[in-house]
Every structure is written in C-alpha cells, then in structure tokens.
Amino acid sequence: MIYVFVGPTLPAEQARQELDAVFLPPAAQGDVYRAAREHPEAIGLIDGYFERLPAVWHKEILWAMSEGIHVYGGASMGALRAVELAPFGMRGVGATFEAFLHGDLEDDDEVAVMHAPEEEGFRPLSEAMVNIRATLAAAERARVIRGDTRQALERMAKGLYYPERGYPHLLAQAAHQGVPSPELERLRAWLPQGRVNQKREDALAMLRTMSAELTRRPGPKKVSYWLSRTDAWEAACRLREP
Incomplete structure (x- = not known):
C-alpha cells in the first residue's frame, strides 16, 4: 500500500494515472503519523496545510521512516520537509526541492497558495x-x-x-x-x-520516481538514527490515536 497527500498542486485523478496509490487530502499535523500506522510501503507528501491548521510535524515523518516506511516529498510542503529531512533519508524530488536544497530559494511562501475547499x-x-x-x-x-x-x-x-x-x-x-x-x-x-506550472511538474516527477523505485521492491526503509520517544511525542501520539 502507498499513501500520497495531494491537493491544489495536482488533481487526484491525474495523480492516479502515474501511481497506484491511495490519494489523501493535504496533510495536517498528525496525518502522516496516522497513515504510517497502517504500515504502508511508502508515503508521498505533496500538499500540506500550514496556516489555519498545524503543519506536518518533522518527527512524524522521522517516526514513519524509522518504522521502515519510505517517505517522499516534492512540489510544495513535501519539498520543504524533504529538504529539512534529507539528511535523515527523506527522498526529495523535483526542481523546487533542488532549489531549496541548494539555497536558491529560502522562504516557505514560495510554494504557498490559496485554494478552494475539498x-x-x-x-x-x-x-x-x-x-x-x-x-x-x-x-x-x-x-x-x-x-x-x-x-x-x-x-x-x-x-x-x-x-x-x-x-x-x-x-x-x-x-x-x-x-x-x-x-x-x-x-x-x-x-x-x-505559463509554467512548476509545482505540477514536480508532483508528477515525484510520483513517477516513486513508481520506478518502488517497483524494484527496495524492502523496508533503513535509517541510521534513533528516534527519542519523548513525553511530548508520546502525548502527541495519544491525541492522534483513532
């Protein structure tokens, strides 16, 4: 099973043409954790909330990878988190990811958009x-x-x-x-x-990369860090239990 969070960057019906996955709405804080509890092979993060809802927490992505789940990011919130967590093994894809990685872009508002409801x-x-x-x-x-x-x-x-x-x-x-x-x-x-829709191109590139890499059956994700289960982390997990 593969989960991908997507919203304004790319319509889910177009995304399904690139990757056989369960497509979920933009991720808010706790959504990656909840998806990871289903033990998917991989999680892809494209779109995520950041203003009216708390943004995806870095630690929930780190926890997912420590559980053997491959996590990919690109285009929007996914590109931001992938740059921040690339040293820990999150897989970033696309020109936006590369621009942030190399310091050509720095501000989160570069990928922000207003969008209609679900x-x-x-x-x-x-x-x-x-x-x-x-x-x-x-x-x-x-x-x-x-x-x-x-x-x-x-x-x-x-x-x-x-x-x-x-x-x-x-x-x-x-x-x-x-x-x-x-x-x-x-x-x-x-x-x-x-006109160029760079975010859409990046999202498609991420989905195609996931399809190509996961087709090769890479096995569970392996990480080199140890995740500290702090009191704050345990409390956050209890709040997000189903």
Missing part, C-alpha cells in the same frame, strides 16, 4: 511564487520579455501577499509601476500557452 477539488485560487518564477524565466528565454523586466516582475510578485499572487494582479501592478506596455502585452498574449 468539495471543489482544492482548486488553486492564487499562483505559487515558484510557478511565477519559472514562467517569467521561460518568457525571458522566449524573448517575450527582457531580463530586467523579468527581475522587476519577480520583485513585484514576491512583494505580494501569497493569496494575492496571480498574473492579472501582477500585470496590472506592473503597468501602474511603469513597466513598458509592449512587453506586458506580449507577456499577456504569451501566458495562456507559455
């Missing part, structure tokens, strides 16, 4: 900063915008609160701040076909 399929309501960066870089490579315009647009997008990030808002702000209108019009016309 009954609406967790539809994203804003654009992730990592997607905007990838899209603007692609536009520069395609000679739609100049390098200095890309940098200016990146700064403007980064200055927005994450729920407000989106191309219509960004282009309107850029026009107000004097970015040359011919470039903005070229970008506006190019975006429907040219």
Whole structure:
C-alpha cells in the first residue's frame, strides 16, 4: 500500500494515472503519523496545510521512516520537509526541492497558495511564487520579455501577499509601476500557452520516481538514527490515536 497527500498542486485523478496509490487530502499535523500506522510501503507528501491548521510535524515523518516506511516529498510542503529531512533519508524530488536544497530559494511562501475547499477539488485560487518564477524565466528565454523586466516582475510578485499572487494582479501592478506596455502585452498574449506550472511538474516527477523505485521492491526503509520517544511525542501520539 502507498499513501500520497495531494491537493491544489495536482488533481487526484491525474495523480492516479502515474501511481497506484491511495490519494489523501493535504496533510495536517498528525496525518502522516496516522497513515504510517497502517504500515504502508511508502508515503508521498505533496500538499500540506500550514496556516489555519498545524503543519506536518518533522518527527512524524522521522517516526514513519524509522518504522521502515519510505517517505517522499516534492512540489510544495513535501519539498520543504524533504529538504529539512534529507539528511535523515527523506527522498526529495523535483526542481523546487533542488532549489531549496541548494539555497536558491529560502522562504516557505514560495510554494504557498490559496485554494478552494475539498468539495471543489482544492482548486488553486492564487499562483505559487515558484510557478511565477519559472514562467517569467521561460518568457525571458522566449524573448517575450527582457531580463530586467523579468527581475522587476519577480520583485513585484514576491512583494505580494501569497493569496494575492496571480498574473492579472501582477500585470496590472506592473503597468501602474511603469513597466513598458509592449512587453506586458506580449507577456499577456504569451501566458495562456507559455505559463509554467512548476509545482505540477514536480508532483508528477515525484510520483513517477516513486513508481520506478518502488517497483524494484527496495524492502523496508533503513535509517541510521534513533528516534527519542519523548513525553511530548508520546502525548502527541495519544491525541492522534483513532
């Protein structure tokens, strides 16, 4: 059995085309622990809550791996946790993971989005900063915008609160701040076909990596650390018992 937590980054019906797994909603604190209690072969973390619900706890991932479960992360919350826990054996996949791992990105808000509720399929309501960066870089490579315009647009997008990030808002702000209108019009016309969804690409890469690696039957995960069962950990586990 394999569990994967996914939401606004990639619709579950698309994810099922890449990996035979049980797809769960975005993970909050305790959800990885509860999934690990079912003794799956692997757990994949793509999307997770971080603001209105407590985020996935590092220790629940460490505990899962110490129980022999392979844990993968990428694209969003999964990329953040994979970078933090890579030294302990969590498997990170994708360009976003690599950018955080090498220090090119540092802020959690790079992957944050607002999204619709579960009954609406967790539809994203804003654009992730990592997607905007990838899209603007692609536009520069395609000679739609100049390098200095890309940098200016990146700064403007980064200055927005994450729920407000989106191309219509960004282009309107850029026009107000004097970015040359011919470039903005070229970008506006190019975006429907040219925009890059980096988080989606990373999520697909993670699922494909899981499929390829788990098909080889790697056996239980082996770790080199000893997990301290502190009073706080034991209390947290009791709170999350079914």
